[in-house]
Amino acid sequence: MTDPALLSDDELVIKVVDVSDCLACGTPGLLLVRYKHSWKNHIGDDVPGIRETLLCPQCSRQNSAAAELIALFAVDEKMSLENVDTFGGLVVAWVESLRLGSVDEELLAAEHDQWQRGAL
Ligand SMILES: [Zn+2]
Numbered sequence: 001m002t003d004p005a006l007l008s009d010d011e012l013v014i015k016v017v018d019v020s021d022c023l024a025c026g027t028p029g030l031l032l033v034r035y036k037h038s039w040k041n042h043i044g045d046d047v048p049g050i051r052e053t054l055l056c057p058q059c060s061r062q063n064s065a066a067a068e069l070i071a072l073f074a075v076d077e078k079m080s081l082e083n084v085d086t087f088g089g090l091v092v093a094w095v096e097s098l099r100l101g102s103v104d105e106e107l108l109a110a111e112h113d114q115w116q117r118g119a120l
Helices: 064-075 084-099 105-115
Strands: 005-008 012-014 030-035 050-055
Touching: 005 105, 030 084, 050 064, 050 084, 064 084
Parallel strands: none
Antiparallel strands: 005 012, 012 030, 030 050
């Protein structure tokens, strides 16, 4: 399989190769998700956007879904057919929790910094 995205559609892209280091702590990232994320502007209109979030083994830990993903990487560094369903489900759960807004402030700041430098 040459496509680096395990799961790829309009809603969610998961990148597991060539993942950059965490901008907040410098630890190599486990994976990167890119997903649609809309928010309300000051007059209450929905503003559609795309967000990218890195799964960091240090910074993402306080999110329970992310912690399960990190645990999966810890026990099995290679994705297999047996665990790819579990993996996909955990990623979806993690992204849903990110969409709900329980995003670590430090990571948000890091993402903002990345965005300012044109990386997003
Ligand atoms: Zn980190």
